[in-house]
Amino acid sequence: MPQVKQAPGGWGPLSTLPGNPIMWVLIWSELLVFGAALGGFAVARLLDPAGFDASQAHLDRFLGALNTMVLLTSGFLAAMAVRARADGEMSGSRRWMAASMAVGAVFLYVKIIEYADKLDAGLDIETNTFFTLYYLITGFHFLHVILGLIILGVVTWKNSLENLETGAAFWHMVDLVWVLIFPLIYLVR
Amino acid sequence: MKYETQKLAYPYFLAAMGLFVAQVLGGLLAGTVYVFPNLLSETIPFHIIRMIHTNALIVWLLFGFFGAAYYLIPEEAETEIHSPGIAKLQFWLFLIGAAAAVVGYLFGIHEGREFLEQPLIIKVAIVIVALMFLYNITMTLIKGRKTAVSLILTIGMWGLALFFLFAFYNPTNLALDKMFWWYVVHLWVEGVWELIMAAILSFLLIKMTGIDREVVEKWLYVIVSLTLFTGLLGTGHHYYWIGTPGYWQWIGSIFSTLEVLPFLAIVVFTFMIVRKGGRNHPNQAALLWTMGCAVMAFFGAGVWGFLHTLAPINYLTHGTQITPAHGHLAFFGAYVMVNLAIITYAMPHLRGMQPYNQVLNMWSFWIMCSGMAFMTFVLTAAGVLQTHLQRVMGIGFMEVADEINFFFILRLLSGIVVVVGVLIYVYAMLSTDKEQAQAGETSPQAAE
Numbered sequence: 001m002p003q004v005k006q007a008p009g010g011w012g013p014l015s016t017l018p019g020n021p022i023m024w025v026l027i028w029s030e031l032l033v034f035g036a037a038l039g040g041f042a043v044a045r046l047l048d049p050a051g052f053d054a055s056q057a058h059l060d061r062f063l064g065a066l067n068t069m070v071l072l073t074s075g076f077l078a079a080m081a082v083r084a085r086a087d088g089e090m091s092g093s094r095r096w097m098a099a100s101m102a103v104g105a106v107f108l109y110v111k112i113i114e115y116a117d118k119l120d121a122g123l124d125i126e127t128n129t130f131f132t133l134y135y136l137i138t139g140f141h142f143l144h145v146i147l148g149l150i151i152l153g154v155v156t157w158k159n160s161l162e163n164l165e166t167g168a169a170f171w172h173m174v175d176l177v178w179v180l181i182f183p184l185i186y187l188v189r
Numbered sequence: 190m191k192y193e194t195q196k197l198a199y200p201y202f203l204a205a206m207g208l209f210v211a212q213v214l215g216g217l218l219a220g221t222v223y224v225f226p227n228l229l230s231e232t233i234p235f236h237i238i239r240m241i242h243t244n245a246l247i248v249w250l251l252f253g254f255f256g257a258a259y260y261l262i263p264e265e266a267e268t269e270i271h272s273p274g275i276a277k278l279q280f281w282l283f284l285i286g287a288a289a290a291v292v293g294y295l296f297g298i299h300e301g302r303e304f305l306e307q308p309l310i311i312k313v314a315i316v317i318v319a320l321m322f323l324y325n326i327t328m329t330l331i332k333g334r335k336t337a338v339s340l341i342l343t344i345g346m347w348g349l350a351l352f353f354l355f356a357f358y359n360p361t362n363l364a365l366d367k368m369f370w371w372y373v374v375h376l377w378v379e380g381v382w383e384l385i386m387a388a389i390l391s392f393l394l395i396k397m398t399g400i401d402r403e404v405v406e407k408w409l410y411v412i413v414s415l416t417l418f419t420g421l422l423g424t425g426h427h428y429y430w431i432g433t434p435g436y437w438q439w440i441g442s443i444f445s446t447l448e449v450l451p452f453l454a455i456v457v458f459t460f461m462i463v464r465k466g467g468r469n470h471p472n473q474a475a476l477l478w479t480m481g482c483a484v485m486a487f488f489g490a491g492v493w494g495f496l497h498t499l500a501p502i503n504y505l506t507h508g509t510q511i512t513p514a515h516g517h518l519a520f521f522g523a524y525v526m527v528n529l530a531i532i533t534y535a536m537p538h539l540r541g542m543q544p545y546n547q548v549l550n551m552w553s554f555w556i557m558c559s560g561m562a563f564m565t566f567v568l569t570a571a572g573v574l575q576t577h578l579q580r581v582m583g584i585g586f587m588e589v590a591d592e593i594n595f596f597f598i599l600r601l602l603s604g605i606v607v608v609v610g611v612l613i614y615v616y617a618m619l620s621t622d623k624e625q626a627q628a629g630e631t632s633p634q635a636a637e
Contacts, residue, residue, distance in 0.1 A: 010404055025411050029418045029447070036443045125436055132436050 019166030027173045030144070034137070034177045038184055041133045048129065053189060055130035058123060060114055064186040067110050071145075071175040074103040078152065078168045085164050093164065097156040100171070104149050111142055134185060141177055148174045190538040192263035194270035199539045200280050201256030202532045206615050208249035208287070209525075213604075213611045215242035220604040223597040233295065240294050240306050246520065247304065248287045253528030254349075254385055255279070258326055258342060260535045261392045266333025271325050279321040286314040302366075304374060305356045312356055319350040337406040338395070341413055342388035348381030364432030371427045378524070379423055379448060379490075383416045386486070386527045387451075390459065393479045393534055398466025408458040415451040423448045426498045430507055438500035445498045452491035459483035472537065474550035478530035481554060485522030485561070493518055493565065505580045510593065511572035518565040521557075529554075529614065536618050546617035553617060557610030564603035571596035 014021035045052040081096035118124075118131075125135040148171050155167035190196075219238045222228050229238070263270055270276060290311045293299065299306040307315070326343055333339075355372040391409045395402055425441025459480055468476055493515040497506040506512075537544045571593040579589045 010401075010407060021407075022410055022414060025414050026418070029415065029450075032447055032450075033443055036446065037439070040439060040443065126434060132439065136436055136439055 017169075019162060019169045023166045023169055027169060030173055030177070034141070034180070037133070037137050037140070038180060041137065041184065044129050044133065051128065052130050055123075055128060055134075056186070056189075058118070058121065059134070059186050060117065061186050063110055063114050064182050067107050068178060068182050070103055070107045070110065071178050074100045074107070075168075075172050075175040077103060078171045081156075082161070082164045082168045085159060085161050090159065093159060094156055097152060097159075097164075101149055101152050101156070104145060104152070104171075107145055108142070108149075111138070111145075137181060137185065141174070141181060144174050144177070190541075192269050194273050194276075195260050195263050195535075196539060197270060197273055197276040197280075198256040198260035198535060200277075201252050201259065202536065202539070204280070204284055205249045205252035205256060205528060205532065206618060208245050208252065209611060210615060211291075212242055212245035212249060213608045215239075215245060217601075217604050217608050218242075220597070220601040224594075224601050237294050237297070240299060241291055243304055244290065244294070244306065245287075246525075248283075250524050250528060252283070253532065254346070255283075255322055256535075257385075257389050257528070257531045258322070258346065260531065260539075261342070261389070262326055262329055262339050263333075265336045265339035265392070266329055268329060268333035271328035271332070275321050275325045279318050279325070282314060282321075283318045286311050286318065300359075302359065302370065305370070315353065316350070319346075319353065323347060323350055336402070337409050338388050338391050341384050341409060342392075345381045345384030345388060348384065349377060352376045352381065367431045368428065368433060371424055375424045375427055376421070378519070379420045380416070382524060383420065383451060384413055386482075386523055387412045387416070387455065389527050389531050390455065390479060390482065393475065393530055394459065394462045394466070396534070397470040397472065397476050397479070398462055398468070399470075400462050400466035404465075405462060408454070408462075412451050412454050412458065415447075415454055419444050419447040419450060426500075426503070429500050429503055442498065442500045446495060448498075449487075449491040449495050452487040456483045456487045472534055472544040472547070474544065474547045474554070475530055475534035477551055477554050478526055478533050481558060482522065482526035482530050485518065485526055485558065487522070489515065489518030489520070489522035489565070493569075496569075506572065506576050509572045509575045509579070510568045510596075511576065514565050514568035514572055517568065518561060521561045532618065540621075546620060549613060549617040553610045553614035555610075556613065557607055560603045560606030560610055564600055564607065567596045567599040567603065571600075 011021040014024055017024050077096050077100035081093045081100060084093035084096055123131050125132055148167075151167045151170050155163040215238055218229075218233075219235065219242050222230075222235050222238065259270060259276055290307050293308060293311075294306065298308055300308060305312075323343075323346060326346065330339055330343055352373055355369050358369050360366050360369065387409055391405045394400065395405050421444075422440055423445035425437045426445035428437035428441060460483070463476070463480060470476055496515065497503050497511045533550060574596075575589055575593050578584045578592055579586060584592075
């Protein structure tokens with residue numbers, strides 16, 4: 001039987017991406033899921049624009065905008081951690097990553113305030129289609145922020161450059177998704 | 190065959206083929222009852238025939254998986270099976286348990302919960318069988334080489350056993366009953382069984398194409414990741430109209446749509462590996478079943494699953510003939526064919542022969558696949574018609590049943606074709622070609 005030669009790594013196009021290739025499979029899967037969910041949101045809004053606008057008026061745009069800045073800042077700090085590690089600054093890298101995680105945790109705190117406000121106002125996942133999707137999409141994203149913080153914690157501990165790149169790639173996916181969620185669910189009229 | 194204990198697979202494969210015949214004969218009988226509704230209604234009612242058809246299927250697939258594991262784990266782990274005695278005992282316990290269950294069904298002894306009809310004592314026996322198997326395989330793996338193929342196969346088998354435990358939880362609330370029922374049914378066939386299937390296909394491809402193991406393993410990791418990512422929350426597509434909250438419609442629709450991806454990945458993987466590695470392996474029939482499995486699983490599980498997985502569509506098609514159309518092709522394409530592939534590959538080694546009866550075996554492939562495809566098409570047509578007449582136009586159930594009767598005649602005919610294919614397969618596997626038997630197993634194994 002012929003032996004087939006493979007490029008180093010053998011991951012094909014995935015080999016050229018930073019971090020672990022399986023992480024990119026996960027990232028694309030996540031983007032497909034959030035893409036499909038936001039697509040579903042767009043279709044549901046098309047079917048009931050007035051209802052969606054009325055429900056959207058209950059959302060807190062200030063807290064949404066604040067959280068956008070929080071996540072982008074955290075993403076920037078994670079990128080700095082990767083750069084520091086690439087330059088060989090182990091402790092500097094760890095400090096950047098710790099800062100990134102601390103800022104990331106602020107997102108969770110703000111989001112919990114938001115959820116509590118909504119639930120106090122009697123708006124829950126069964127209220128209407130808008131809120132079903134609001135809770136599903138932002139809730140699913142919320143779980144990813146928690147998972148992201150855990151991943152960042154692990155790669156700060158086992159901080160090879162590849163691990164840091166893998167963790168940062170996931171973290172950037174999490175803030176990329178938020179940057180799509182915020183305008184589409186909070187802002188678009 | 191490099192290890193003596195690989196022979197443990199032989200009785201498992203024989204039992205699998207025997208029950209396969211019983212299963213399709215049960216199916217044939219059930220299909221006949223659809224055409225002649227009062228047939229045997231007093232002696233063996235339809236629900237008992239159906240029980241035998243579905244239970245025999247699951248049990249023979251499990252026999253096949255156990256056999257596949259006993260065959261491939263020694264080769265992967267490069268060591269003998271931990272305890273041949275346990276494997277033999279496990280075989281007889283499982284066979285006697287299965288036979289007892291069938292005899293019990295004929296006398297009306299069952300728990301009535303669809304697919305999990307086995308009386309409690311049989312369920313306990315199944316758990317004991319699974320524990321014996323898992324102990325044996327895990328101990329083998331611990332002392333031997335740990336490859337991605339054997340690890341994922343073993344993880345899949347552990348998952349299979351763990352999720353079966355939900356069969357013991359039977360809440361009286363019907364909505365909760367169905368919710369946990371799917372933990373067994375869905376998380377088996379759209380979760381852990383996919384890991385088992387991917388691992389067996391990977392083993393076959395490594396052996397038959399001579400492709401670099403590392404390439405296959407990478408694909409295996411991607412397929413497994415996609416399967417778990419989409420399949421676990423994909424359970425939501427069973428939670429649409431059973432009393433669970435409405436948000437499951439969104440979760441189920443989104444994740445189960447993506448369940449097509451791992452099956453697509455399996456097709457791309459299989460054909461790419463075969464194209465790169467070449468198809469010079471002497472067991473052409475096994476290669477055909479391997480590639481066919483990838484394709485038919487993609488259509489049966491992937492395409493026909495997607496057909497009715499979106500909540501707004503399922504609102505209309507729920508409980509129509511669309512479901513058995515999908516169920517038949519998915520089970521056949523994914524799990525029947527992967528078993529027939531590994532049996533076709535392993536039997537010559539187990540019997541110490543060159544690959545034999547290849548042409549006959551490949552005929553059975555085309556006959557079975559044609560029969561199953563035709564069955565799927567006619568059930569789909571019946572389901573579409575039924576959906577339109579009953580759900581869109583609002584015509585009564587029984588009146589619609591008369592309208593789609595013609596398709597049940599066609600389904601019976603396709604069933605006869607499938608049974609012929611199955612009998613040819615089993616004959617091809619069991620009969621002895623004297624010339625080849627004398628030649629023995631002389632050719633070298635394919636390189637890894």
